[in-house]
Amino acid sequence: MDESQLSLRLSRAASYVEPGDHLADIGSDHAYLPCALASKEKVAFAIAGEIVEGPFQAAQNQVKRLGLTEKISVRLGDGLEVISKEDEITAITICGMGGLLIAAILDSGLKKGHLTGKERLILQPNIGEKTLREWLVAHCYTVTAEELIEENDKIYELMVAVKDPSKKPTATATQLTFGFYLKDENSAIFKKKWQKELEKNQRILDSLTKSSTDQTAKSIQFQAEIQEIEGVLK
Numbered sequence: 001m002d003e004s005q006l007s008l009r010l011s012r013a014a015s016y017v018e019p020g021d022h023l024a025d026i027g028s029d030h031a032y033l034p035c036a037l038a039s040k041e042k043v044a045f046a047i048a049g050e051i052v053e054g055p056f057q058a059a060q061n062q063v064k065r066l067g068l069t070e071k072i073s074v075r076l077g078d079g080l081e082v083i084s085k086e087d088e089i090t091a092i093t094i095c096g097m098g099g100l101l102i103a104a105i106l107d108s109g110l111k112k113g114h115l116t117g118k119e120r121l122i123l124q125p126n127i128g129e130k131t132l133r134e135w136l137v138a139h140c141y142t143v144t145a146e147e148l149i150e151e152n153d154k155i156y157e158l159m160v161a162v163k164d165p166s167k168k169p170t171a172t173a174t175q176l177t178f179g180f181y182l183k184d185e186n187s188a189i190f191k192k193k194w195q196k197e198l199e200k201n202q203r204i205l206d207s208l209t210k211s212s213t214d215q216t217a218k219s220i221q222f223q224a225e226i227q228e229i230e231g232v233l234k
Contacts, residue, residue: 006036008151009124009158013095016122016145016160020044021091024083024119026105027051031059031074033093038071047089048074049082080109091120096156099128103135110139117163124149129157130176136161137171146181148189155193157182178232191233198229 006014010033017023021043025034028048037043048063050056056076063072075082083089092115094102102125109115121141125132136143141161149156157179174183182190205222208215 006032009149009156010036010095012147012149012158013093013122013124014042016120016158017042017091017093018120021120022087022089023047023091023093024049024080024087024089025093025095026079026082027094027097028059028074029055029096030062031072032062033095034072035062035066035068038068039066043071045087046072047082047087048072049079050074050076051078078108079105080114081112083109083114089119091122093122093124095122095124096126099125099130099132101128103128103132106135106139117165121161122158123161124156124158126154126156129159129179132159133171133176133179137169137176139163140165140168142167142169143180146179148182148187148193150189150192155189155196174228174232177228183232194229194233198226198233201226201229 014033014037017037019042023034023037023043023046025031025046026049028034028050031048034043034046034048038046048059050059053076056074060074063069063074080092094105102123106115106121117140121136123132133143136159141163143159143161145160147158149158171180178194201222205219205226208219208222
């Protein structure tokens with residue numbers, strides 16, 4: 001297995017893993033990402049973390065089948081609890097989850113000492129990107145790269161973040177919602193993502209106006225969101 005066999009979204013995440021990294025891939029899904037990187041000797045060591053027994057066994061079988069047991073440790077545990085200090089992890093990948101869940105995993109790892117702040121975070125939320133950016137900024141992480149990836153009719157955001165304790169990053173409300181770089185790049189996929197969001201919000205607003213109960217507060221909220229998206233798309 002190599003990077004050419006990965007899905008598009010995982011191959012883009014893999015591109016931010018640096019040669020010699022000690023990688024922890026959380027929610028590893030058959031350990032596809034660690035296996036692809038280890039088979040090409042792009043990581044010195046990797047952990048494939050799973051919280052459920054079935055996926056854990058599947059990842060173990062994949063690693064054994066490819067003869068990568070010396071380079072990849074498959075571990076059963078909750079989030080970053082699969083990491084120990086001796087692993088000297090330099091990069092963490094968390095892909096294909098909601099931003100709220102990714103933020104919760106990072107927060108728990110930070111509080112329990114499994115996240116040191118020295119790791120490069122390579123995160124791929126499929127929803128709730130704003131929540132994740134808010135967590136990163138609040139915990140002194142700087143987002144250094146962002147991408148949008150479309151695959152199987154779904155659009156994923158990819159963000160890379162590093163922590164510098166000497167700096168306190170700031171972010172505007174617009175950056176938290178639309179990204180630090182994505183808005184300025186204004187790509188076709190960016191427009192597609194936010195056009196879909198605009199249409200969804202407009203449908204919700206239409207349903208609120210037809211409600212038999214007072215929905216004034218919610219209507220005002222969605223009107224504001226619609227205006228913000230329209231402004232960005234222009």
